[in-house]
């Protein structure tokens with residue numbers, strides 16, 4: 001099973017959501033596949049630099065992984081920005097959501113349990 005790491009960037013009580021364009025699109029946690037020889041934390045830092053052009057410090061895991069497919073499983077980590085302002089290099093939109101605005105039905109299905117776990121903690 002290959003791990004896809006998603007990153008819940010939290011700042012001032014809001015989480016950064018990224019919109020994946022296309023027919024299977026929707027709000028997701030920015031991130032991507034862990035490459036061979038890389039830790040999940042390293043993959044998170046690399047993907048966020050590539051996708052948002054910011055440097056992050058990776059924090060706690062948001063709990064058990066969720067299967068995306070027979071091949072891929074999603075793990076999500078909390079993180080904070082250390083340097084830079086996020087820009088959407090690969091997504092069609094970025095948006096900050098506070099707990100009251102976080103509606104899990106807007107998110108890709110595998111992300112919904114993580115959105116539920118995160119909501120009381122931001």
Ligand SMILES: Nc1nc2c([nH]c(=O)n2[C@H]2C[C@H](O)[C@@H](COP(=O)(O)OP(=O)(O)OP(=O)(O)O)O2)c(=O)[nH]1
Pocket residue numbers: 004005006028029030031032033034068072074108109110111
């Ligand atoms: N990044 C990310 N992918 C997610 C999330 N939820 C979810 O179902 N996915 C799915 C969408 C994709 O099928 C897969 C991740 O692929 P990706 O395209 O982001 O991976 P990658 O950046 O390493 O891209 P690639 O070079 O392998 O194409 O996981 C999520 O919150 N974040």
